[in-house]
Each structure stands twice: as C-alpha cells, then as structure tokens.
Amino acid sequence: MKVTEKSLKARCTELNLGPLRNTTFGIKATRLNAGYTVELQYRDATPPQILAESVTAAEAAATVEGAAAGAAAVKVAGLDKPEFVTRDTFIRQAAERCPKCATKDIFSGHISVDKGSMIQKCSCQRCGLAWNSIYRLDDYELSLPVSEMVER
Numbered sequence: 001m002k003v004t005e006k007s008l009k010a011r012c013t014e015l016n017l018g019p020l021r022n023t024t025f026g027i028k029a030t031r032l033n034a035g036y037t038v039e040l041q042y043r044d045a046t047p048p049q050i051l052a053e054s055v056t057a058a059e060a061a062a063t064v065e066g067a068a069a070g071a072a073a074v075k076v077a078g079l080d081k082p083e084f085v086t087r088d089t090f091i092r093q094a095a096e097r098c099p100k101c102a103t104k105d106i107f108s109g110h111i112s113v114d115k116g117s118m119i120q121k122c123s124c125q126r127c128g129l130a131w132n133s134i135y136r137l138d139d140y141e142l143s144l145p146v147s148e149m150v151e152r
C-alpha cells in the first residue's frame with residue numbers, strides 16, 4: 001500500500017488515540033519541502049524528539065511504526081518513560097547530562113566543599129531543571145615530587 005501524507009497522518013492519530021494514549025508522548029509526522037519529519041511530542045514541557053528528518057513517506061511510516069512498537073513494548077514491561085533518570089544512570093553519564101531531558105546543554109555553577117564531598121549547583125539550559133550534582137572524595141595521587149618542584 002502506498003504511503004501518502006494523508007495515510008501517514010491518519011496512522012499517527014490512530015496510534016496517539018490508541019496504543020500511545022497512556023504514554024508520556026505522542027507521535028507526529030509532518031511533510032516539509034525536503035521530505036517528511038517524524039517526531040515524538042511529549043505531553044509535558046520536554047522538547048520534541050526528532051526521530052527522522054528529510055525522509056521519504058515510506059521511511060517515515062517505518063519510523064512511526066518502529067516508535068509505536070517500541071513504546072508498546074516499554075509499556076508492557078511497565079517501564080513507561082520516567083520523569084527523571086535514576087542515580088545509576090546519572091553517574092554513568094558522568095553528570096554531563098540533564099537528569100530530566102538528557103541534554104548536555106547544562107550550566108554547571110558554584111561548587112561548595114564539605115568534609116569529603118562537593119556539591120555543584122547545576123541547571124539545564126533546555127528544560128530549566130535545577131539540581132545539585134554530588135561528588136564524593138575518592139582518593140589522592142601525588143603530583144610532581146617535592147624535590148623536583150624545588151629544583152625548578
């Protein structure tokens with residue numbers, strides 16, 4: 001069956017009102033001059049996530065179905081997109097990403113040190129979330145030997 005702009009939009013509506021109804025996002029396909037764009041639109045203030053850009057109608061349809069299948073699988077597993085990443089994920093990302101929207105466009109500000117831990121005030125330039133990144137003292141290593149420093 002040939003995919004048209006109309007059939008693609010109808011399919012998105014069908015998915016949004018059906019399998020994706022209770023998820024945190026909906027799916028949207030838009031036809032632009034360069035081709036089709038497929039994006040996820042979150043129901044909160046999270047900016048849309050573009051899945052495909054400048055693709056053909058058939059590719060857009062495949063992207064839409066893939067996203068819907070993925071969302072359905074996640075829903076069955078009971079892992080609907082949580083609002084914030086877990087501590088483990090945050091650590092794995094080395095505090096380089098916003099714990100809510102995952103962008104690296106974050107502002108790292110003031111650091112305060114207190115008995116083996118450091119707290120850095122951070123905020124997200126994209127979603128506006130503010131949080132404290134917590135660092136704990138881990139080890140020490142010697143820098144230049146003292147004798148070398150004296151000789152120089």
Ligand SMILES: [Zn+2]
Nearest residue numbers: 098101124127
């Ligand atoms: Zn964010």
